[in-house]
Amino acid sequence: MMAEDLRTEPPSDEKLVQRAKAGDSCAMDVLADRHHAAVFRTCVAILGEEDLAADASQDCFIKAFRALGRFRGDSAFRTWLLAIAGNEAREQLRKVGRRKERGLENVDTISASGHDPSTEVTLRSEADRVRAAVAELPQKQRLSVRLRIDDGLSFREIGEIIDSSEGSARVNYHHGICRLRELLEP
């Protein structure tokens, strides 16, 4: 019956969570397939580095499935999972002893270093330039922008993930957008 359900129409997260709670590894795989990209993006928004974010994503899913029995469904599974991802990435950040949260080592950042911005633009691809600008934002603004634009989360959901109120998530998002406008001005 399970296999048939998966073939016909995608089961909801709620149904998959119920099955996963009962030990259904197939349901866990579907949940991982469905949410690993958002988890990775959340981790990379905090950690900056792809490798660290991939490790944190793995740890996030392991911890989430271990704790699935305690998930009551007060929030959406995705929100709950991304909150775990955020915690895991911040824990990873502490472990590697980074004082500067936004340190993207593999992407140059736009800075107020006095260099001619137009010169920097020519040296970077558009995507790198945008990512570097996002990396300049404080963590909560960065997460709010990425979660809103990449994953379409509501401000209430973002608030749960960044451990703030819905209003604070909205303010963080708008401040982030305003700052990005400045950073990415032609």
Next chain:
Amino acid sequence: MTDQTCANAKDFLPALVREELTGEERALVEAHVSSCLSCTDELELIRRLSGAVQKMPAGLASEIKEAVARDRTQKRRTIGWQLLAAATIVLALGTSLIWQRTQTLPETSQLAQESFVMVWADGDALVADTPMLEDLSEEELAVLLEELGG
């Protein structure tokens, strides 16, 4: 979106880029954006941000699923070892209890083997509350004989 303001139109811009709006919502937002420079700028920025999503490492989903499966297998093994350890402790405690009980048995049998006389009250008088003849005075003896004779 009947009250078309710049602020609430901006709330819909990410969903517009993600193509998640209904036809009516989309028409309303696009109508506003076309007449609002600030929203036009923001929509352009969101499109650029959306196009600069961090690339996923190849095979990440598989790695995650494998890591989860390994963790579950390890957990089952751990539970197995914990059950084995618990069973060993119960067995050890049970054995210890039985051994202690068997150690107390010789004392009981030794007690049982002691002379009945040693245990039993020494003298009928103490047992049946009956006075012994030799303990009676002559007068008491005469009364007793008279009672018996009578």
